[in-house]
Amino acid sequence: MTDFMDNRYFELFNAQKKHQYNVGNTSYNQRIKKLNALHRAIQYTYKQAIREALFADFKKPPIETNLTEIYLVVREIKHAKANLRHWMKRQKVPTPLALLGTSSYYKYEPKGVCLIMSPWNYPLNLTFSPLVSAIAAGNTIIIKPSELTPNISKVMATIVKDLFEEHEVALIEGGVEVSQELLKLPFNHIFFTGSPAVGKIVMAAASKHLTSVTLELGGKSPTIIDETASIKEAIDSLVWGKYLNNGQTCIAPDYVLIHSSKKAEFIKAYKEKVLYYYSKDASTSDSYSRVVNNKHFNRLTNYIEDAKTHGANIELGGNFDVGDNFIEPTVISNLKEEAKLLNEEIFGPILPLKTFDEIDEVITYLNNKEKPLALYIYSQSNETIEKIISNTRAGTTCINTNALQVSNHNLPFGGSNGSGIGKTHGFFGFQDFSNQRAVLRRHTKGPLNLLLPPYTKFKQKLAD
Numbered sequence: 001m002t003d004f005m006d007n008r009y010f011e012l013f014n015a016q017k018k019h020q021y022n023v024g025n026t027s028y029n030q031r032i033k034k035l036n037a038l039h040r041a042i043q044y045t046y047k048q049a050i051r052e053a054l055f056a057d058f059k060k061p062p063i064e065t066n067l068t069e070i071y072l073v074v075r076e077i078k079h080a081k082a083n084l085r086h087w088m089k090r091q092k093v094p095t096p097l098a099l100l101g102t103s104s105y106y107k108y109e110p111k112g113v114c115l116i117m118s119p120w121n122y123p124l125n126l127t128f129s130p131l132v133s134a135i136a137a138g139n140t141i142i143i144k145p146s147e148l149t150p151n152i153s154k155v156m157a158t159i160v161k162d163l164f165e166e167h168e169v170a171l172i173e174g175g176v177e178v179s180q181e182l183l184k185l186p187f188n189h190i191f192f193t194g195s196p197a198v199g200k201i202v203m204a205a206a207s208k209h210l211t212s213v214t215l216e217l218g219g220k221s222p223t224i225i226d227e228t229a230s231i232k233e234a235i236d237s238l239v240w241g242k243y244l245n246n247g248q249t250c251i252a253p254d255y256v257l258i259h260s261s262k263k264a265e266f267i268k269a270y271k272e273k274v275l276y277y278y279s280k281d282a283s284t285s286d287s288y289s290r291v292v293n294n295k296h297f298n299r300l301t302n303y304i305e306d307a308k309t310h311g312a313n314i315e316l317g318g319n320f321d322v323g324d325n326f327i328e329p330t331v332i333s334n335l336k337e338e339a340k341l342l343n344e345e346i347f348g349p350i351l352p353l354k355t356f357d358e359i360d361e362v363i364t365y366l367n368n369k370e371k372p373l374a375l376y377i378y379s380q381s382n383e384t385i386e387k388i389i390s391n392t393r394a395g396t397t398c399i400n401t402n403a404l405q406v407s408n409h410n411l412p413f414g415g416s417n418g419s420g421i422g423k424t425h426g427f428f429g430f431q432d433f434s435n436q437r438a439v440l441r442r443h444t445k446g447p448l449n450l451l452l453p454p455y456t457k458f459k460q461k462l463a464d
């Protein structure tokens with residue numbers, strides 16, 4: 001341990017380390033009891049406090065809090081409760097002929113002491129959903145939520161204190177310095193959700209102790225709209241997916257690649273839908289949240305300025321109010337390839353639009369970029385859909401909709417390389433917080449006994 005390690009974290013870590021076998025040996029019923037307590041806390045006891053905290057943090061509409069924070073954690077809990085008995089069971093495997101006389105199984109054992117580091121954009125969901133998987137798998141857990149949403153961070157700290165002993169689950173509030181101190185500890189697993197840049201810092205720290213990692217990262221998630229797509233259907237889900245949480249969603253459609261023949265129809269329908277969803281002045285709409293802070297607001301308005309200097313067309317919006325961290329729903333087309341909007345994760349209410357004529361152009365374009373966390377396809381052509389899926393790489397994909405893949409807990413959720421390592425949700429989350437321990441038991445002598453030393457000529461012949 002280094003000298004500048006904060007002693008409190010070291011002591012907490014050691015307390016959890018000591019306690020890990022008690023937690024690891026908890027029964028199915030004991031784990032369910034913990035999940036039930038978490039369920040009650042977020043769906044009933046603290047529901048109102050959660051909604052108020054998220055509204056205070058970035059004007060998140062209470063309906064969005066219900067749907068994208070509380071509901072998703074409750075789904076995760078219900079799914080774990082329905083399946084945990086099966087997940088915890090020993091999994092018998094067949095025995096090959098050469099190992100006759102033995103039997104084998106593997107079991108999911110807890111990794112041990114785990115760290116969950118979470119971002120600010122869905123702070124409750126992205127902290128408590130991995131917590132559900134970690135509890136289900138029988139780990140002890142230290143949580144470090146984001147400092148950028150302090151109100152919800154406080155509510156989560158209260159919930160954790162209310163429900164758990166510190167040597168079982170503890171939550172530490174704080175910023176980068178706290179993360180950096182925690183990352184010095186030899187955790188058995190780190191589950192990090194956040195930006196690719198910080199993901200690299202986490203992975204480098206983890207490598208010092210050979211700690212395993214799940215990295216749920218971000219990046220640019222493209223949306224392809226081909227010439228066969230129904231624009232009306234595409235618009236319904238696309239406008240919602242783009243402005244949900246004010247575009248601050250890891251799987252938000254980051255930019256649209258649209259067939260040239262559909263561009264005009266798309267822009268017209270998009271404008272109408274924005275007007276319908278958020279009214280003429282979105283700053284007065286109760287359905288439209290804000291950019292989380294001034295730093296991100298400046299980053300985003302800088303993208304708009306950058307686009308203008310590159311001669312792009314502002315098709316919709318483009319105005320902002322610095323005092324309120326408000327940016328209008330914005331669509332920009334005709335961007336130069338070097339524009340920031342086409343190269344950096346946007347994470348805000350700005351949609352770049354890029355046209356194409358042949359689907360092969362799109363495939364080449366995408367394969368020269370990082371593998372995205374999500375790739376969306378709007379098309380009525382099965383041939384095109386299959387061609388895109390087979391010839392590109394992505395963590396997740398939706399066809400003729402977007403963002404919904406996150407709410408099916410039977411699906412693995414996560415990126416690939418630049419957009420993430422490892423998977424979460426349901427069984428996949430349980431698996432990432434577990435070690436698959438292989439166990440082989442010998443019952444009687446088997447054929448391999450014939451090949452024990454001394455290696456006579458006869459035995460050599462047998463082995464040939």
Ligand code: NAD
Pocket residue numbers: 117118119120121122126144145146147174175176179180193194195196198199201215216217218219249250251345347373414415420
């Ligand atoms: P972030 O990487 O800045 O912060 C995430 C966590 O890391 C926070 O707890 C923060 O305190 C900590 N942190 C920040 N800088 C650090 C440093 N230098 N050293 C150690 N710890 C540090 O991410 P964010 O801004 O909170 O969230 C936005 C990013 O998260 C986007 O890239 C988004 O795509 C991604 N994201 C991914 C998912 C997913 O499920 N894949 C979900 C939500 C967000």
